[in-house]
Amino acid sequence: MIPIDRTSITLLETSDLHGNILPKSYANHEQLELGMAKVYTLVEKERQEVPFTLVIDNGDLLQGTPLVYHHARVNSAPPNPMVLAANAMGYHAAVIGNHEFNYGMEYFLKAVNESQFPWLSANLLNEAGEPMFGPPYKVFETEAGVKIGLLGLTTSYIPNWENPNHIQGVVFADPVETAKRWIPVLREQEGVDVVIVSYHGGFERDLDTGEATEPLTGENQGYELCNAVEGVDVLLTGHQHRMISQVLPNGVAVVQPGHAGRALGKVKLELEKHSEEGWKIVSKHTELLSVEGVQEHEELVRLSESYETETQQWLDQPMGRIKGDMTVRDAKQVRLKDNPLIEFINRVQMEISGAEISNTALFDNTSPGFPPEVTMRHIVSNYIYPNTLKVVRVSGRDVLEALEQTAEYFMVDANGQIEVNPKFVEPKPQHYNYDMWEGIEYRLNVAKPAGQRVEFARFQGKDLDPDSTYDVVMNNYRAGGGGNYLMFHGKPVVKDIPTDVSELIANYIFERGTIEADCDGNWEVVAE
Missing domain, CATH: 3.60.21.10 (Metallo-dependent phosphatases)
Known part of the structure; x- marks a missing residue:
C-alpha cells in the first residue's frame, strides 16, 4: 500500500x-x-x-x-x-x-x-x-x-x-x-x-x-x-x-x-x-x-x-575547624571499619535526638569528608540529601536483621579480598543503602553466608536481646523502610526532628568551633 x-x-x-x-x-x-x-x-x-x-x-x-x-x-x-x-x-x-x-x-x-x-x-x-x-x-x-x-x-x-x-x-x-x-x-x-x-x-x-x-x-x-x-x-x-x-x-x-x-x-x-x-x-x-x-x-x-x-557565597561560609583527620581517601575503607567522619555524623544525630543508638551512611563514593577548615560547601558535599531525622523504636531482632541486610553490601572475591557486591553498583549505585552504626558494638564477617554474617552485636556490653526494644535515630528515608529496610517501616516514631541533617551538622560545628576527629572503633567488617 x-x-x-x-x-x-x-x-x-x-x-x-x-x-x-x-x-x-x-x-x-x-x-x-x-x-x-x-x-x-x-x-x-x-x-x-x-x-x-x-x-x-x-x-x-x-x-x-x-x-x-x-x-x-x-x-x-x-x-x-x-x-x-x-x-x-x-x-x-x-x-x-x-x-x-x-x-x-x-x-x-x-x-x-x-x-x-x-x-x-x-x-x-x-x-x-x-x-x-x-x-x-x-x-x-x-x-x-x-x-x-x-x-x-x-x-x-x-x-x-x-x-x-x-x-x-x-x-x-x-x-x-x-x-x-x-x-x-x-x-x-x-x-x-x-x-x-x-x-x-x-x-x-x-x-x-x-x-x-x-x-x-x-x-x-x-x-x-x-x-x-x-x-x-x-x-x-x-x-x-x-x-x-x-x-x-x-x-x-x-x-x-x-x-x-x-x-x-x-x-x-x-x-x-x-x-x-x-x-x-x-x-x-x-x-x-x-x-x-x-x-x-x-x-x-x-x-x-x-x-x-x-549559592557560591553561601557555600563558602566558614563553619568551624576539624582537629585531626576527617577526610575520605578511600570510600570502601570508610565502610570497612569505624572512622571519624561516620562516627561524627552518628554522634551529631545522637546528641540532637537523645537516642543512644544511631545509623547513617556514606551516601556516595565522591564524598570528600571534612578538611581542617570546614565550610558549608564541605557539609553539603558529604550530606547530599535533604533528609531529616526520626527516632524509631525497634526490637533487637530488627537491628540484627538490618545489620544482616547491610552486610550484603560486601562479598569476598576469588582471592579472598572484600569487594562491593555488584547489586549495590548495578543497575544503579546504592552506596546509601549501607549503614554504619554507633551506640552498639558489632562485627560483620562477610566470608560467611548472607543472613549469618553478624558475629556479635552488643549494647552497653550485653548481647542485643531480640525481644527487647531500642530507640534508634536514623534519617527519614531509612525510617520509612527506604532501601528495602522494611524492618523499620511502620515502627513507632518516638521523636521527629524536621530540620535537614546538613543544617543540623552545620549548626553543631558552628556552635562548637572545633571538632575532634576521633572514633571508638565500635564496629568492623572482616572476611575470615
Whole structure:
C-alpha cells in the first residue's frame, strides 16, 4: 500500500536532572560533563532536524545540588531556577518524580505555578480518586495532523521514603492499573495516533530475559508497563539513573538517559498515512546523546548567574575547624571499619535526638569528608540529601536483621579480598543503602553466608536481646523502610526532628568551633 503522506517525530527526554544546570562540581569547582546547559545545546540541534520535536522531563528535577538546596532553604522567593531553565528550553511537559516532594508540598506547588508546561502524573490522586495535580495526560498535534498522547506516571513507592507531611492528601495509585485506565481514553476518545508513557520509575526485570533484577516491591514497574499494558508505543523511564536505549521485541521503544544531564534520551518515530487507516508508526529508533564535549548554552548560563553567585557565597561560609583527620581517601575503607567522619555524623544525630543508638551512611563514593577548615560547601558535599531525622523504636531482632541486610553490601572475591557486591553498583549505585552504626558494638564477617554474617552485636556490653526494644535515630528515608529496610517501616516514631541533617551538622560545628576527629572503633567488617 502506497502512503499518501510521511512524517517524522522526535521525542527528547531528560530525567533525574537533580538540580544540575551548569557543568560544575559544587564540592571543588571541577568542570563536569553534565547539566541542563549542555543538554539545551543538544535540544536546539535536534529541533532543527525534524518537523516536530517534543521535549519531556521525566522527574526529579527540583532537588539534588546546593543550588536548589539554597533556593529551597535559604531564599525561595525568586522563581525556581530549574523551572526558569526548563521554561527557557521550551519543555512541553514534566512528570512528577519522588524527589519533587523533598522540600514540601508548598515548595513544589510554587514550582508548578511558575512552569510554562504541565506537570503530569495520572496515578497521584486526591482523596476523591482524581488526578491531584491537573490533567493526567496531554495531547499534542503536529502540523501534519499526527496526534500524540503523553501519559505521565510516578513510582507509587514514595510513601515508603517521603516525610508524610510533604505528601499529605496524596493517594498513590498503581501505575500499571492507571495506565490500563487512561491509554484506552487516549486511543478511543482522544483518537491519538501515538501513545507515549513517561514513567518516573525504572525496570524491575531484565529487559531481555524477564528475570527479576530487584525485589518486586512496586518501586519500579517499567517491565510490567511494557508487557502488561496494551497500546504503549514509547516508554520514557528514569529513577534508576540507568542508560537504556532499545526497542523491545514487542515493539515498545524504551529509553532512560542516566542522571544529572549526562545524556539526552532520543526516540525518533517515522510515520506513514494511508487513506483507510490514518497515521501509523512504521519505524522506531532510540539513542542516548551524550553531552560530553558539548558547549553549554549561554542562555542558561545567564539565567542561572545570580542564583549561582548567591549559592557560591553561601557555600563558602566558614563553619568551624576539624582537629585531626576527617577526610575520605578511600570510600570502601570508610565502610570497612569505624572512622571519624561516620562516627561524627552518628554522634551529631545522637546528641540532637537523645537516642543512644544511631545509623547513617556514606551516601556516595565522591564524598570528600571534612578538611581542617570546614565550610558549608564541605557539609553539603558529604550530606547530599535533604533528609531529616526520626527516632524509631525497634526490637533487637530488627537491628540484627538490618545489620544482616547491610552486610550484603560486601562479598569476598576469588582471592579472598572484600569487594562491593555488584547489586549495590548495578543497575544503579546504592552506596546509601549501607549503614554504619554507633551506640552498639558489632562485627560483620562477610566470608560467611548472607543472613549469618553478624558475629556479635552488643549494647552497653550485653548481647542485643531480640525481644527487647531500642530507640534508634536514623534519617527519614531509612525510617520509612527506604532501601528495602522494611524492618523499620511502620515502627513507632518516638521523636521527629524536621530540620535537614546538613543544617543540623552545620549548626553543631558552628556552635562548637572545633571538632575532634576521633572514633571508638565500635564496629568492623572482616572476611575470615
